[in-house]
Amino acid sequence: MKRITLLLAALMLLCLSAHAQDGKSIYQKYSDAEDVSAVYISPAMFRLIGKIPDLETGDNKVNLTPVIRSLTGMYIINSENASINDQLRNEAERFIKAGKYELLMEVKDHGEAVRMYTVGSEKLINGFVMLAAEPNEVTFICLDGQMGRDQFEKLVAEQMAQ
Amino acid sequence: MKTLEDIENLSLEELEQQAARTAPPAPEGLQKRLRMALAADGALRDADARKRRPRWVPYASLAAAAAAATLVLTLPQRGLRDTFDDPYLAYAEVEKAFQTISDKMSTGVELAREAGQSAELPQYVLNKIQK
Structure with missing residues (x-):
């Protein structure tokens, strides 16, 4: 009986912890903390942006509207709070692992470690995550929504050329 | 005793x-x-x-x-509120996020290019010796 009780309790804990791991829950947990700047853009706002006919994209700036129309959420957390940075990084890594994200790129430069992940198929991206960790700063960017992989890569390449 | x-x-x-x-x-x-x-x-x-x-x-x-x-x-999750009410400001923020992603990618591509160049050097030396 004792074993069954323990097993059930462990299963429930596992279920709860798995439930807590996504971009939204990470945003909810850390967005109000001190020394943290947070940005959330909802699907409704993305739809609104996509409908603006005369969107000013500036001088030679890349037009993001085709991708924006397909996004359903964007969560950005930038933390300079040393007491939560490790926790935030660990939780983001757990979310990446649980969400079956694939490593797209890893860059380690001047003490900064940047990892980019995507989830989806060969042609479609269902989610993108960037986790950048510096000694005193952690940045978490999570994009939800279906984007064509080619479209996304082209967009990033265009931005790089700017 | x-x-x-x-x-x-x-x-x-x-x-x-x-x-x-x-x-x-x-x-x-x-x-x-x-x-x-x-x-x-x-x-x-x-x-x-x-x-x-x-x-x-x-x-x-x-x-x-x-x-x-x-x-x-x-229980329903606590609803999130949009950071921006103005779509133009929201667009600017998305643009900023994409710029950040691109900057980090550029660093990676540059490092890979540098690594490629240093990897080509031994091959170049070997080719010279063979000639």
């Missing part, structure tokens, strides 16, 4: 040897009886503890855990 002075002059090892020699023999079966008494005492304590813990405690804790899990999984 040793005097107090003699005893004080003895080394620790000698004192131990003396004590072992003069120790009175333990009664037969004392060790066995002691073990049995300790085991009986332990069994009594266990039985008391089992009697004191009601049987419903594991069921109640299980029910509480199940209720907590159900509550967390079924």
